[in-house]
Amino acid sequence: MQLIKEASKDKLRGGFYTPSAIASFILKWAFNGNKSLDILEPSCGDGVFLEEMKNGGYEYNSVTGIELEPEEAEKSKGIGLKKAKIINADFHEYCISSDQRYDLVIGNPPYIRYQYFDKEQQEYAANIFNKAGLKYSKLTNAWVSFVVGSSLLLKENGKIGFVLPAEILQVSYAQPLREFLAQFYNKINIVSFEKLVFPHIQQEVVLLLCEKNNSNTHLIEHLELRDAEDLAKLDVSKLKSPKKKIDFKANKWTFYFLDQDEINFLEKFQEEGVISQLGEYAKVEVGITTGSNPFFTVPISTVKQYNLEKYAKPLVGRSVQVPSAIFTNKDWIQNRKNEARTHLLTFPLMKDLNGSLGAREYIAHGEELKIHEGYKCRIRDEWQMVPSLRISDALFIRRNNLFPKLIINEAQAYTTDTMHRVTVKPNAEIKALTASYYNSLSLAFSEICGRSHGGGVLELMPNEVERILLPYNKNNADLLPQIDKMVREKKDISELLKITNKKILKDNLGFSQADINMADGIWKKLSSRRLNRGK
Template sequence: MQLINDTSAQKLRGAYYTPPAIADFILRWGINGCNDADILEPSCGDGVFLKCMYDGNILYHSITAIEYEMAEAEKAKAIPLHKSNVVNSDFHRFCLDTDKHFDLIVGNPPFIRYQYYNVEQQLLADEIFKKSKLKRTKLTNAWVTFVVGSCQLLKENGKLGFVLPSELLMVKYAQQLRKFLAQTFNRINIISFKNLVFEEIQQEVVLLLCEKNGTDEHFIEHIEVRDTNELLKLNPLRLRFPTKKIDFHTDKWTYYFLEKEELDLLERVKCKNMNTISTFANVEVGITTGANDYFTVPQSVVDLYQLQEYARPMVGRSVQVNSLCFSIKDWKQNIESGAKANLLVFTSDADINGNNGVKAYLENGVKEGINKGYKTSIRNQWWVIPSIKVSDALFLRRNNLYPKFVLNEAKAYTTDTMHRVFIHPGVNKKAFVASYYNSLSFAFAEILGRNFGGGCLELMPSEVGDIYLPYREENEQIFDTLDTMLRRKATTDEILDYTDDIILRQGMGFSPEEVALARSIWLKIIKRRLSRETLEKSVKEKNI
């Protein structure tokens, strides 16, 4: 691998070695009484899986292990396993050159970003993807390539057991991989952990256990255990019968954290004449200024440089939005508090026709190098921000308890910390925004979004558009009450107790039991997400 200055060699290799308990479990699942398997470990490191096989006296036909780092390969070779072949090579090259196929492939592939690949590795990775009719992008992490390549090396009824980052379940760059796995394997089990397994990198991982059996069935199951000790108590035979049919229209596997009863309710929602946000509105990213600290300013800066001609109302942070409706009054309160509540929308001739204060501010931007930023440097005039549009509503990109959806009554601009929602003509704007505040829509937001460090939930525009929304014009009637509740900081339970009854039970005809189940789905997923935040904090405090 290419080593980058100021980055540890371990991080560049993605080398965080598997706890023996996990390796042992994957092997027990994969072997499952077989004594003549041909086994591959595509990135064996110092030989954790090989050591487990030796210590457990596991029977097999042959073992092939690949390791890129020579020093680690030598450690693996020192493990006295018969019929084993440790190859000091790049798995990419091995995958493309070998004519061998395997009954079982196990391992913990490296977590390496695209930019740490050298040119040869990038070309080899592209070839691996092409063999499976997949496309690799610059966002694709090395572990994805290892999974795709390993699938190509499996026998007709082979098994694959990997330790992978939980990103597998949700990130966009792994979307085609999820579809590929769903189509390739007949049984998929995902095992996740409530506690972090790799504390040194605070990386949440899952075990991906896949099996081909030659049938037309495609089932998946998710099992969560507390830690490696609880994992070892899990009977691998339980994994032989996943119960949930794979939904090829669902592009994220967080969906399968839920039980069958919960999944059935969500399927009924999709069939209950309930539409998604994208039916009623277009969702776009907020304005990309290229330098928020320069283009978003408090009133004091506007006054100091006499920028009033170019200053526009804006809202850019979640703390500036504490209601269902962002009004002119709310914007003025942000101005008075000293918040950066102005967006500087300079015209192309501002450097010539602007007053002395405007010219001084633009000159300061050059002195500070604002004009040399990536986004600003590719513009015809670096100070002219593109895509200046005011949206009807705002949807926060990153959120804690739940994503905020706010009517933009103040006609304020927003940066890319929020998404812009342009509501279609004929849709009642107040009813549309109010309709979002219910347990089912909150649950879909959790399912569609991505956990983004510290327990934060992030949704991109397309994901916001896919949230199911029980829109009815009658929901306008609860807008003012809901706005008041949000302003007085009512608890989420208070809000949902009120809205679920009116929106879901009375408006959509859901039974009290279905409404309660919808709430439990949301609570189940959000508690899982926020428990990671608590765990991350405790790990950081321990490290301090």
């Protein structure tokens, strides 16, 4: 693997070692009394799984360990596991060239981004995807190709047990993998944890336990434990018979944190088409990519210091600057008084600056700071000219805490890529659209469509926002003043939803109270799970 100057050694090799409690549990599930397995560990590192196999006194036919780093491979050899062969090689290459097939593949694959692969590794990974009938993406992480490749190396009946980032449940680049696993395996179990297993890297992980048995059923189950130590108390027989049917159309596996009746409830609305997606009423796109927000977004003091009034446009750049469901000019003025970054600098061509000495001085200052050498600035015709200068009807905050906000942009402010721009389509009206969003069903879908991070943050990209179910009705606009007031006064969102659910879901759509309680319970379950992870 080629060394990248800016990357740490751990980042390059993707090495974060598995706690013994996790390795022990995966082996317990995988063996399940079987004594004649051929086993592969495709990224054995310093041999945690091999050590646990030895300590557990397991019997098997053979063990093959693959490890790219020579020093780590030597550590694995030093364990002295019987009937084990350790190969110092790249798993991708091994996967493409090997005819060997296995009953069991286990491990904690490396978390390495595509850009840290050398050219040969990229080609091998692409070949693995091709063999599986999948399209390879440059966004793909190494753990994805490890899971696909390991699956291809299984015998007719076989198992995989992996420690993976929780991204597998949510991120777009793993969607082809989710579709592949759903079709390839007959039983899938996902074990997640309330507490971080790798707290020093803020990486939420899950255990992916898959089995194929040539049946026609495709079932999945999710189980959440407090931490890795709770695995010792878990009866592996609970994982023998997953109950939930896999939805091959589901974009994300966040669904499976829910009970089957909750899944059925949500699928009913998706399949019946009674409620449209937000994308039917509005186009959502990323905010302005400046290339350097600290340089191009500034407080009023900087505008005055360099006499930049001619080039400074109103800006809202952070969620804390948006106190409600309507961002007003008064809000913007208050932010400006607070010395927030309330101005976007929109410079023209250098030749058009004419006598603007302050602007020239500020741009020269940016070049001293080497702002112009950053990728986004460097590829422009002239680096100081920010592209895509469009103001949107509304804003949708990209990263959220308690709940994601949809906000009317009454102040006509520009926004950076910390928020998405929402442009209303001709078939909708901005006040009705915004008010229609604030209900339990839409908030539940925001949790399902987005992805959570280790600190409890919910992030939604534009295409994910557009997939949120939105019960649009023109008369919902009547709710907007009360929504705006309650959000502005920081009232508990549950109090607001009692009011909005009645009109949006019950009066307009005929939801029963039981339906409303179901939608609200789903939202609370998913958001509480995410927020607890941030504590």
